[in-house]
Amino acid sequence: MTATQFTPLASTIGGVLIGIATVLLMLFNGRIAGISGIVGRLLPPYRNNDVIGAAAFILGLMTAPLGYTLATGTSVLQTVSGNVPLMVIAGLLVGIGTTYGGGCTSGHGVCGLSRLSLRSVAATAIFMMTAFVTVFVTRHILGG
Amino acid sequence: MGLLVNAIAGFLFGLGLVIGGMANPAKVLNFLDLTGSWDPSLAFVMAGAVAVTFIGYKLVFRQPRPLLAARFQLPEMNQIDRRLVLGAAIFGVGWGLSGFCPGPAITSLPLLAKGTLVFVPAMLGGMILTRLITNRGLQAKTLVPARAGEAQ
Numbered sequence: 001m002t003a004t005q006f007t008p009l010a011s012t013i014g015g016v017l018i019g020i021a022t023v024l025l026m027l028f029n030g031r032i033a034g035i036s037g038i039v040g041r042l043l044p045p046y047r048n049n050d051v052i053g054a055a056a057f058i059l060g061l062m063t064a065p066l067g068y069t070l071a072t073g074t075s076v077l078q079t080v081s082g083n084v085p086l087m088v089i090a091g092l093l094v095g096i097g098t099t100y101g102g103g104c105t106s107g108h109g110v111c112g113l114s115r116l117s118l119r120s121v122a123a124t125a126i127f128m129m130t131a132f133v134t135v136f137v138t139r140h141i142l143g144g
Numbered sequence: 145m146g147l148l149v150n151a152i153a154g155f156l157f158g159l160g161l162v163i164g165g166m167a168n169p170a171k172v173l174n175f176l177d178l179t180g181s182w183d184p185s186l187a188f189v190m191a192g193a194v195a196v197t198f199i200g201y202k203l204v205f206r207q208p209r210p211l212l213a214a215r216f217q218l219p220e221m222n223q224i225d226r227r228l229v230l231g232a233a234i235f236g237v238g239w240g241l242s243g244f245c246p247g248p249a250i251t252s253l254p255l256l257a258k259g260t261l262v263f264v265p266a267m268l269g270g271m272i273l274t275r276l277i278t279n280r281g282l283q284a285k286t287l288v289p290a291r292a293g294e295a296q
Contacts, residue, residue: 002170004183011185014164015192021156022193023200028149030210030217033157035247036271043272045279056147060154061251067155068162076162078252079170080259086241091249091263093238095270098246100278101231102219105245106157108232109190114197115218122224127236134240135176 001139002079022110029053034107035061036098097127146212158251164189167251169243169259176240 022033031053041054065076081087098104101123103112108127112120158167165171165185174183209215239245244252244263252260 001173001177001181003181004165004168004171004174004185006183007165007185008188011164011188012192014160014162014166015189015194016196017156017160017163018189018193019160019196019200021153021160022197023204024149024156025153026201026210026216027204027207028210028212029146030213030215032218033153035157035245035250039246039250039268040271040275043268043275045275053146053150056150057154057157058250060151060156061158061247062254063155064158064162064251065167065254067159076167076252076255078168078255078257080244080252080257080263081169081242082258084258084262087259087263088266090238090242090244091266092270093234093241094245094249094263095238095267095272096274097231097233097235097238097270099231099271099274101228101233101235102221104235104247105239106247110193110197113194114201117219117222119219119222119224119228123228123232126229126232127239130233130236131176131240132178134237135173136179138241139177139180 018106018110022106022114025057032107032111034103034111036104037102037107040099101127149212157247160189160193161248161251164192167248169248172239172243172245172248176243 025031025033038054038057041049041051042058069075094104098107101108103109103120103123105127108117108120108123113124161167166189171183171185174181175186177183204210205216235245242259242263244260244267246267249260249264249267253264
């Protein structure tokens with residue numbers, strides 16, 4: 001595992017930016033900023049649900065690392081597991097779970113909690129719980 | 145104009161993920177590792193995002209409708225069903241294995257890490273599979289005014 005530094009200030013600023021983006025999307029377009037939902041609009045089966053708007057949001061999202069690097073002159077610090085089978089299984093689980101459960105960290109976690117949605121409070125509590133347990137098992141029981 | 149708002153919101157959202165450290169799976173996994181190398185930073189990301197959104201939404205929902213759209217599109221379900229519980233539980237396991245949830249994974253694509261390049265196609269595959277099986281993608285979304293419901 002890789003040690004990371006506690007960054008309360010940067011993380012709060014990051015959170016505030018996410019909040020501003022989320023509020024802007026609702027103010028102008030009347031949309032929830034749930035990433036799994038937005039990505040889902042780009043995938044089959046299609047319905048008439050502003051596919052182009054979803055594509056614009058995703059493009060903006062993917063431009064962010066470049067914007068960060070241009071603005072700060074530093075590259076984005078990132079350590080991603082290179083374990084291919086693990087990442088394939090994790091990707092599948094995230095795709096299936098967020099689609100079946102109707103949301104992810106942004107849709108349920110940020111938008112839903114902010115709207116005091118009971119469903120989102122439950123979903124957030126559940127995915128936090130299973131994520132904590134998963135990390136505990138892989139790191140401290142299996143010893144990853 | 146709506147497109148521009150989408151692009152700007154996406155960019156700010158991604159920038160927030162990068163600055164906040166959520167685009168770094170190592171940081172996410174350390175946040176989830178309560179009994180080990182715990183890094184509480186991500187609680188600050190969540191707190192900042194929820195605080196701004198909570199207040200911002202309150203102000204926005206005072207308006208009769210969005211500035212560029214006919215109405216607010218909010219999820220109308222409010223029951224905690226099996227699907228929500230099971231889906232959230234499965235998602236949490238994938239999140240805990242990889243340190244990636246959908247936003248940070250997509251944002252990280254241009255950084256071209258090997259793990260991201262296999263994670264994202266697998267995630268999209270899982271999404272398509274689930275959409276096809278549950279036919280969720282074809283269900284008509286009812287448009288409801290602000291309040292009540294769930295998120296997506």
